Amino acid sequence: MIDAIKLRILQGDPIIHDVRNASLPKLFRGLPVIENKSCANECSRCVEICPTNAISINPVKIDLGLCVFCPLCEEACPGKVIHFTNEYKIASDSRESLIVTNGTNTISVEKASEKIRSYFGRSLKLRQISAGGCNGCELELNALSNVNFDIGRYGIEFVASPRHADGIVITGPITQNMAKATEICYDAVPYPKIIILIGTCAISGGIFQYSEETQRKFLEENKIDLFIPGCPPHPLTFIHGLLDWLDKK
Template sequence: MIESIQLRIMQGDPIVHDVHHATLPPLFRGMPELHPEKCPDGCKECVNICPTGALQLHPLRIDLGLCVFCPACERSCPEKAIHFTREYHISCSSRNQLIVGGTQSSITPEIASKKIRDYFGKSLKLRQISAGGCNGCELEINATSNVNFDMGRFGIEFVASPRHADGVVITGPLTKTMAQATELCFDAVPAPKVIILVGTCAISGGIFKGSPEIDRTFLGSHSIDLYIPGCPPHPLTFLTGILDWLDRKV
């Protein structure tokens, strides 16, 4: 007993209290800052090297739904027109919002409908479905519930059964072999229900886009409530995305 108390004291206060103003490591790659005016004529270095085709030229833009947040474009640019900042507020509620350009410094999702806020504003229970996720997103989602991020304090939790859930969180590019299970799981969630896509693979297929082993029909037939980009998204991106979407002042 004494040892356990000593351990508890040793834990100190590891929690991130202010989830909106945390400082991430200097090299963390979050919201990109783009300077199209620096692009030399005819230069296509970034577009050529991007592994997922996330970059567009004229004007220079990045689709964060395709971006795997690797440093390839930033490193290849001869004029340093691309720089990934440490800004982790990049979740959004429509697919178009993920295509960013210029010096926009962060993304804020549109606030959810009154109905959704009335139902889930104070308590949101989610069922996670990994459909080909590599365990990167899964680990970061698990981390949201640890002693550092402690999402439970906001009333947001992951539950074991879809019957207990208010929505699903999907990770991975949606493999053919998970298509049926994904559909069944979502059907088991009582309405009203939400769909949150976490990670580049879930949002667009990412690096697995075009693989014959992927089946994304489920996404085509349902509307998506929240997109949380990243490879994998930082737990704070997940947390602040949901809080902003539910218009929770913390």
């Protein structure tokens, strides 16, 4: 008993109190910024080097739904037009808002409908489905429940059964072998229900957009409520996105 108390004292106060203004290491690659500079003549190095076709030029645009946040484009750009900042607030409720252009300083989340907020604003239970996720996103989702991020304090929790859930959280590009299970799981969630996509693979297929083993029909047939980009997304990106969407302090 004494030893358990000692362990508790050793824990100290590891929780991140202010999740809205936490600071991440300066090397962390979050929101990319596109400088107001013109590109060198006919330069398309960023487009060629990007492993997931996330970049288009004239003008330069980066789709965070496709971006795997590797530093290749930043390295390749001769005019230093693209650089990553450590801004982690990059979640959005619309796919279009994930496209970063010159002048994009923030990515924001529109409030959910009043019905959703009144149903889920104080308690949101989610069922996670790993549909080809490499376990990177899964580790970060698990980290949400640890003593640092403690998502339980906002009434958000991951549950075991889809019957107990208010929505599903999908990680991974949805493999053919998981396509049916994903549908069955979603069907088992009672209405009203939401879908959240976690990570680049779920949002666009990411690096697996070239794979022949994926089956993404489910995502075309259903409305997606929230997109959390990243490879994998930082836990704070998830928390921030959900709190904004549910309009909590």
